[in-house]
Amino acid sequence: MEKLQAALAKARSDRSAPRGAGGGLKVRVPRPVRPGPTGQDALWQGLPAMRLSDRALAKHRIVTREASDDSTPFDIMRTKILLQMQQNGWSRLAVTSPMPQSGKTTTACNLALGLGRQNGLRAMLFDFDLNDPSVHAFFEQTPDHTIGEVLSQDVDFADQALRIGDNVAVSMSNRVEDDPTRILLSEKTEDVLDSIQDRYKPDIMIFDLPSVLVGDNTRAFLKNVDCALIIARANTTRYAQFDTCEREIAEHTNVLGVVLNAFRHGAAQNDFE
Ligand SMILES: Nc1ncnc2c1ncn2[C@@H]1O[C@H](COP(=O)(O)OP(=O)(O)OP(=O)(O)O)[C@@H](O)[C@H]1O
Ligand SMILES: [Mg+2]
Structure with missing residues (x-):
């Protein structure tokens, strides 16, 4: 009888032991979890990928996705x-x-996609031509949210920007903002850009801006950048316009350089006069 009670007590205690503590139960060992991307890698990979069509790129003269004769001038400029x-x-x-x-x-x-071919470097492109945004049309995208919504902090950058490859983020709008000058002058805009830069740590942030001589928007925004690239167009931009534009920019930031776009080699010297 005592033996029987001892056997019953042992069976009870075996039943109440935790799973895997013995008694022939199989122990399921969790598979080691492969560490996912962390920090900036995770943030960049978290941006939705943009699907680019070769036809759209060709139509809009974006030639820097791959290295080629056509990309060479842009690649030199990028470097x-x-x-x-x-x-x-x-x-x-x-x-x-x-x-x-x-x-x-x-x-x-072209600069943004050319920078994307530089491994180990991260670039961001912002369409800050808030009166007439066009980057979305160049890439043939319909973003769900506008840059204005990011700058007003109604939408997070992570839910607005799209990623090209691993290392280029593009923030673009397909709607005109109501009051671009107010947005471009606002301290909140400065804070939001600082916060995006702090979080994503891009090597370069490119801002596509309106033209200087058609309104106040570019002047309003230039305090937010370190330098500016001036694009003059052969046969179209007059030297006097360029001169005024350069002086105005130099009052607000550093003039990094000038690109004479659409210049034909061998063209007459008065193409840019
Ligand atoms: N080197 C070039 N050769 C031929 N066409 C060009 C060249 N560069 C730009 N274009 C064309 O000129 C037009 C204007 O170019 P783009 O939109 O880049 O200029 P923009 O300065 O951004 O214009 P906006 O002031 O309207 O924003 C586009 O149709 C573009 O494809
Ligand atoms: Mg433009």
Whole structure:
């Protein structure tokens, strides 16, 4: 009888023992979890990927996705810009022009995709031409939210920007903002840009801006950048316009350089007069 009670007590205690503590139960060992990306890697990979069509890129003269004869002038420009900005410790570049239709957006998009081919470097492109945004049209995208919503902190950058490859983020709008000058002058805009830069740590932030001589928006924003690239268009931009534009920019930021767009080799010397 005593033996029987001892056997029952042992069986009870075996039943109440935790799973895996013996008694022939199989122990399921969790598989080691492969560590996911952390920090900036996770933030960048968290941005939704943009699907680019070769047809759209070709149509809008974006030629820097792959290295080619066509990409070479942009690649040289990219390298010069990077070197100069790194030497000066600059990270924010405005792309502007004296007058519209000079090639600002074409240049900014080509620069961004060319930078994307530089491994280990991260670039951001912002369409800050808030009166007439066009980067979305160049990439043929319909973003769910506008840059204005990011700058007013109604939408997080992570839910607005799209990623090209691993290392290029593009923030673009397909709607005109109601009051661009107020947005561009606002301290909140400064704070939001600082916070995006702090979190994502891009090597370079490119801002596609309106033309200088058509309104106040570019002047209003230039305090937020380290330097500006001026795009002049051969046969279209007059030297006097360029001169005024350069002086105005120099009052607010550093003039990094000038691109003479659409210049044909062998063209008459008075193409840019
Ligand atoms: N080097 C070039 N050769 C031929 N066409 C060009 C060249 N650069 C730009 N274009 C074309 O000129 C037009 C204006 O270019 P883009 O939109 O880049 O200029 P923009 O300065 O950004 O204009 P906006 O002031 O309207 O923003 C576009 O149709 C573009 O494809
Ligand atoms: Mg443009």
